[in-house]
Amino acid sequence: MTDAVKPRPQTGNLWQEAWIRFRRNRLAMAGLVMVVFLIVVAVFAPFFAPFDPYKQLIWSEGLKVRLAPPTGTHWMGTDLFGRDIMSRVIFGARISLQIGIFATVVSLCIGVPLGAAAGFFGGRVDDLISWLINVVFAFPFFLFVLAIIAVFRNPGMLVVFTAIGLVNWVSIARVTRAQFISLREREYVEATKALGLPTRRVIFRHILPNALAPVIVQATLGMGSVIMVEAGLAFIGFGAQPPIPSWGLMISEGQKYLATGQWWWTLFPGVAIMFTVLAFNFVGDGLRDALDVRLKR
Amino acid sequence: MLSYVIRKVLYSIPVVWGVITVVFILINVVPGDPAMIMMGQRGDEETLTKIRADMGLDLPLHVQYVRFLGQVCRGDLGTSYRTNEKVTDAISDHLNATVRLALGALVLGTALGVTMGVISAVKQYSFFDYSAMFIAIAGVSAPVFWVGLLLLMTFAYWLGWAPGAGFGDGSFKYLILPMITLGVRPGALTARLTRSCMLEVLNQDYIRTAFAKGLPERIVVLKHALKNAMIPVITIVGTQISELLSGAVLTETIFAWPGIGRLSVDSLLARDLPMIRGTVIFMAVIFLAANLLVDISYGFFDPRIRYE
Numbered sequence: 001m002t003d004a005v006k007p008r009p010q011t012g013n014l015w016q017e018a019w020i021r022f023r024r025n026r027l028a029m030a031g032l033v034m035v036v037f038l039i040v041v042a043v044f045a046p047f048f049a050p051f052d053p054y055k056q057l058i059w060s061e062g063l064k065v066r067l068a069p070p071t072g073t074h075w076m077g078t079d080l081f082g083r084d085i086m087s088r089v090i091f092g093a094r095i096s097l098q099i100g101i102f103a104t105v106v107s108l109c110i111g112v113p114l115g116a117a118a119g120f121f122g123g124r125v126d127d128l129i130s131w132l133i134n135v136v137f138a139f140p141f142f143l144f145v146l147a148i149i150a151v152f153r154n155p156g157m158l159v160v161f162t163a164i165g166l167v168n169w170v171s172i173a174r175v176t177r178a179q180f181i182s183l184r185e186r187e188y189v190e191a192t193k194a195l196g197l198p199t200r201r202v203i204f205r206h207i208l209p210n211a212l213a214p215v216i217v218q219a220t221l222g223m224g225s226v227i228m229v230e231a232g233l234a235f236i237g238f239g240a241q242p243p244i245p246s247w248g249l250m251i252s253e254g255q256k257y258l259a260t261g262q263w264w265w266t267l268f269p270g271v272a273i274m275f276t277v278l279a280f281n282f283v284g285d286g287l288r289d290a291l292d293v294r295l296k297r
Numbered sequence: 298m299l300s301y302v303i304r305k306v307l308y309s310i311p312v313v314w315g316v317i318t319v320v321f322i323l324i325n326v327v328p329g330d331p332a333m334i335m336m337g338q339r340g341d342e343e344t345l346t347k348i349r350a351d352m353g354l355d356l357p358l359h360v361q362y363v364r365f366l367g368q369v370c371r372g373d374l375g376t377s378y379r380t381n382e383k384v385t386d387a388i389s390d391h392l393n394a395t396v397r398l399a400l401g402a403l404v405l406g407t408a409l410g411v412t413m414g415v416i417s418a419v420k421q422y423s424f425f426d427y428s429a430m431f432i433a434i435a436g437v438s439a440p441v442f443w444v445g446l447l448l449l450m451t452f453a454y455w456l457g458w459a460p461g462a463g464f465g466d467g468s469f470k471y472l473i474l475p476m477i478t479l480g481v482r483p484g485a486l487t488a489r490l491t492r493s494c495m496l497e498v499l500n501q502d503y504i505r506t507a508f509a510k511g512l513p514e515r516i517v518v519l520k521h522a523l524k525n526a527m528i529p530v531i532t533i534v535g536t537q538i539s540e541l542l543s544g545a546v547l548t549e550t551i552f553a554w555p556g557i558g559r560l561s562v563d564s565l566l567a568r569d570l571p572m573i574r575g576t577v578i579f580m581a582v583i584f585l586a587a588n589l590l591v592d593i594s595y596g597f598f599d600p601r602i603r604y605e
Binding site for chain 1: 311312315316319320323324434435437438439440441442443446447449450454455461539542543544546547550551558561562565566568573576577580581582584585
C-alpha cells in the first residue's frame, strides 16, 4: 500500500507518516484486515465456496435440503431451492465490492473535476456548480437513485452503479471544492501563477495532489454507504435480479420465511453487509485520523 | 435577523427550481415514452396517441416544461396514471403516517443518542463507553431493512410482544417497531457525535474552572458542557432528516406502513410517472424546508453566522 502512494519524494513523507499513524490505530488496522479478507474472498470465491451458489440441490438431494437450517455440511443453511446460503454469501461479496468500486469511481470521475473547477475558478463557475451540488443534495439519496433506475426499462447492473455514482458524486465534489478554495490562496500556488504555468498544470500537478487526502477519506467512507444503498435497491427489487447472489436480494427472498421461523436465509446476508460496511467505515475513519483531515458533514 | 432569513429563503428558490427541472428531465428526456410505459406492451397506436394528447406529450418539450413548471408552482402535481387520484391528494393522505414515523424516530434517536453520548464521554474508556460505542458503530453499519426484519421476527413473530407489520388502527403499539428501526441510525450517529463533542468541550478551561469552584459534576456536565456540545448535534439534524426520508422508504416497505415512502415505491414499481415525480419533488422540498429551518434556527442561536 505504501509503495503505491509514494512515488514523489515531496509527498512521500505525508503518506509515510500517515501510514505509521494508521498502523498504530487498532480499529483502522482491523478494518484493513477485514477489507483485505473481503477482497480475497471475492476474488477466490469459487475456491472458498463449498457449493455452486446457483445449484439447486433439491434436484439431486431431495426435499431435505429445502430451507434446511444450518448444519455441518451447510454452515448457513439452505434456501427454498436448496442452494447453499454460505456459498451465495461468499459470491455475494463480488457483487457488493464491484458496486462499491464502480459507483465510487463514477462519483470520483464526476465529483473531483466539478469540485476542482468550482473551487479553483470561483465566481460564476462556482455559483453554477454549487447550485448543482445543492440541487442533487436536496433529494433523499435512496429515493433519487431509485427514481433514476426506475426510468430505465431493463436496468442492468451498469445502470445501478451509474445511478448511484450520479447521486453520490456531490459529497466528493463538496470536499474537493473546499480543498481547492483553501489551497488556491497559498503562496506556492501564487508562485506557480507568477511563473506563468498553464492553468491545467497548476490544477493537476500542484493543487490536486495536495487536495487528495480528504477526497480519499470521503470516497472510502462513501464505499460503505454505496454498498448499503445497493443492498436496499436489491431488497426492493430494483438492483440485482434473481438468481444473482446479491446480499440485499437474498434478504428480500428470505423475509417471507421469517414468520415461520426460517431465519438463516435473512440473517447471514445481513451480517455480511454489516461486516463490509463496518470494514470500510473503520478504514475510512482510520484514514481520516491518519491523514489529519477534518470533514464537514 | 430578518434580512438573514430573507436571504436564506431567496437562496433556496433556485434550488427548488433546480429540483423541479431535474425531475422533469429525469422523467421526460430519458429514453422511453411515458405513454408506452403506462400502457406496457398492450397499447395499440390509437390509444397511445390519445394518451399522449391527454397528457400533453405531443407538445414540444420546452412547452411541456413551461406547463409543468406552471402547474407545480400552482401546487398541482398532476394525476396518477394508476388510480386517477390527484397526486397532491395521495400525498396528503399518506403524509400523516410518515410524519409520525419520522418524528418518532428522530425523537427516540436523539434522546437515546444524546444520553448514550454524554454518559460515554463522562465515563470515557469504561465498560459502558466501549459497549455503547460498539452498539453505535454496529447501528451505523447495519442496513435499516435488515434491522427492521430482525426486530419484526424477534418481537412480533417469536415473542409476540408487538403487533406485526401494518398501521393497524393507528395506535401507538403499531408505531413502536418501525420507529425503533428508523431511529437506530440517527441514534447511533448522534451518540458518536455527542461523545466526541462532549470530550472536546470537557477538556476546555471553563469546564475546569467550573469544577474548581466546586460545582457538582452533574451541573457542570448537563448545564455547562452539554449546552456547547449540542451545537454540532443540532447542525446535523438537517442531514438526519435526509437520512430519515431515505430510511422511511425502506422502513415503510417492510412494515407495510402507509406513508409517502411506500407510496413512492409502489408508484415506482407500477411506473406511475406523475406519482413518482410528485413524491420525489415533495420529499426534496420537505428536506429543503427543514434545512432552511435548521439554518435559520442556527443563525438564531449563534449570531456570528448571520453576518457571514
